[in-house]
Amino acid sequence: xxxxxxxxxxxxxxxxxxxxxxxxxxxxxxxxxxxxxxxxxxxxxxxxxxxxxxxxxxxxxxxxxxxxxxxxxxxxxxxxxxxxxxxxxxxxxxxxxxxxxxxxxxxxxxxxxxxxxxxxxxxxxxxxxxxxxxxxxxxxxxxxxxxxxxxxxxxxxxxxxxxxxxxxxxxxxxx
Amino acid sequence: xxxxxxxxxxxxxxxxxxxxxxxxxxxxxxxxxxxxxxxxxxxxxxxxxxxxxxxxxxxxxxxxxxxxxxxxxxxxxxxxxxxxxxxxxxxxxxxxxxxxxxxxxxxxxxxxxxxxxxxxxxxxxxxxxxxxxxxxxxxxxxxxxxxxxxxx
Numbered sequence: 001x002x003x004x005x006x007x008x009x010x011x012x013x014x015x016x017x018x019x020x021x022x023x024x025x026x027x028x029x030x031x032x033x034x035x036x037x038x039x040x041x042x043x044x045x046x047x048x049x050x051x052x053x054x055x056x057x058x059x060x061x062x063x064x065x066x067x068x069x070x071x072x073x074x075x076x077x078x079x080x081x082x083x084x085x086x087x088x089x090x091x092x093x094x095x096x097x098x099x100x101x102x103x104x105x106x107x108x109x110x111x112x113x114x115x116x117x118x119x120x121x122x123x124x125x126x127x128x129x130x131x132x133x134x135x136x137x138x139x140x141x142x143x144x145x146x147x148x149x150x151x152x153x154x155x156x157x158x159x160x161x162x163x164x165x166x167x168x169x170x171x172x173x174x175x
Numbered sequence: 176x177x178x179x180x181x182x183x184x185x186x187x188x189x190x191x192x193x194x195x196x197x198x199x200x201x202x203x204x205x206x207x208x209x210x211x212x213x214x215x216x217x218x219x220x221x222x223x224x225x226x227x228x229x230x231x232x233x234x235x236x237x238x239x240x241x242x243x244x245x246x247x248x249x250x251x252x253x254x255x256x257x258x259x260x261x262x263x264x265x266x267x268x269x270x271x272x273x274x275x276x277x278x279x280x281x282x283x284x285x286x287x288x289x290x291x292x293x294x295x296x297x298x299x300x301x302x303x304x305x306x307x308x309x310x311x312x313x314x315x316x317x318x319x320x321x322x323x324x325x326x327x
Contacts, residue, residue, distance in 0.1 A: 034266045102223075102235045128239040131222075135264040136236075138223045 033135055033143075033154040040065070040145045041133035045123035048105050048112075053097065053123050058145075062171035063095035065143040067131060068122075069103040070111035072139040077115060079140055079158035084118040086164050090173050091119065098122030101131055101139040146171040212244045215257050219244075220269050228271055 035041075044054035066083060068076045087096050097120060100108050105124055112118075125131060134143060142155040144167045152170045155163055168174075216230035221237040229240040240261065247257045261269045273279070310318065 032266065034263060127242070128235045129243075131236060132239050132243065132261075133264060135266070135269075136222065137265075 033151070035135060035143070035151040036154060038151060039149050040143065040151050041130065043123075043125075043130050043133070045099075045125060045130070047121040047123050048100075048108055049121065051121070053121055055149075058095040058097065059149060060147060061093070061095050062147050062168075062173060063097065063145050064168075064171075065097055065099060065134070065145065067099045067101045067134070067136050067139045067141045069101045069139045070107040071103060072101075075158040076111075076140050079142075079160075080115050080118070082159045082161055082164050084116060085161070086168065087118050087120050090168065093173055094168070094171070096120040099130055099134075100124045101136065102128060142167075144168070144171045208245070208248050211254065212241065212248055215244050215248075215254060216241050218258070218271055219261055220265075220271050222265065222269070 040055065042055045044052065044056075047053050064083075064086070070076075083096070083098075096118075098118070100122055108122060108124075112122075134141070137156070140155075140158055142159055143151055144153045144155075146152050153167045155167060159167075213230060216237075217228050219229040219240055221227045221229045221232035221234060221240070223234050223236045224232045227237075229237045229244075231237075243260070244257055247260055252260070258270065258274070262274075267274065
């Protein structure tokens with residue numbers, strides 16, 4: 001009976017502590033996307049420059065879809081140079097597109113004036129339909145689509161150079 | 176014991192009547208498209224809020240979810256198909272209530288296990304032996320002396 005008491009620690013306390021420690025350190029927004037392994041949603045929108053761009057225009061190459069907003073600070077500001085650098089390095093192998101999330105084109109243009117234009121287009125998803133289709137909870141979120149149009153990974157929160165390189169490798173782009 | 180029986184029986188009958196009234200007055204399943212849409216929006220999480228339903232939030236994502244619900248209902252989708260549309264995009268996370276009825280039993284099972292464990296512990300707990308110790312001759316003498324000193 002007394003020996004049972006000592007079993008309580010490994011059987012109850014250790015697993016419960018582990019559950020609480022890991023559970024509370026998780027980001028509740030970082031939900032695994034059901035889109036991974038499935039074809040990316042199709043879309044057609046107007047860019048900040050007033051041109052029409054659709055997912056068909058990107059087909060055949062791996063591509064990166066980045067949901068962002070000018071009000072998303074500091075996360076979108078932090079990852080801005082990472083996205084710009086990835087485009088400069090791999091722009092001939094991949095396509096990249098920004099999707100404006102719940103923001104006005106004027107604010108987006110002011111953001112790009114201030115932090116630099118990355119060189120790839122941003123389209124305006126005015127109604128938020130595409131954000132729902134991609135299962136976005138809030139910017140920044142970035143999806144990595146391979147050349148066959150299958151979503152291979154999703155980053156919730158700002159990208160770093162390392163996480164960008166890891167995810168690009170999943171869609172066939174090696175440094 | 177027996178004089179409590181009628182009171183307990185009356186309490187049980189009143190409780191049953193209360194449950195019956197609540198069940199009878201409970202709103203039935205929504206019939207109009209608007210009511211169905213509103214009920215479904217209550218079940219879905221607003222993706223860019225903290226713990227609000229799509230029905231209770233003014234954000235753009237919540238508005239878009241409500242619009243898509245209405246559009247799907249207008250196209251003849253069933254409630255299950257509307258839920259599946261959003262689960263396809265966000266996973267089970269988008270549902271504010273678990274879709275499996277079995278999930279509701281988990282907290283009850285945990286509480287039941289706790290009650291059984293507590294009862295088992297209370298029944299099996301060894302009773303503390305009564306503290307009875309015979310005083311030594313020295314202690315008896317001291318007790319006697321101190322009582323005498325108090326009386327004096």
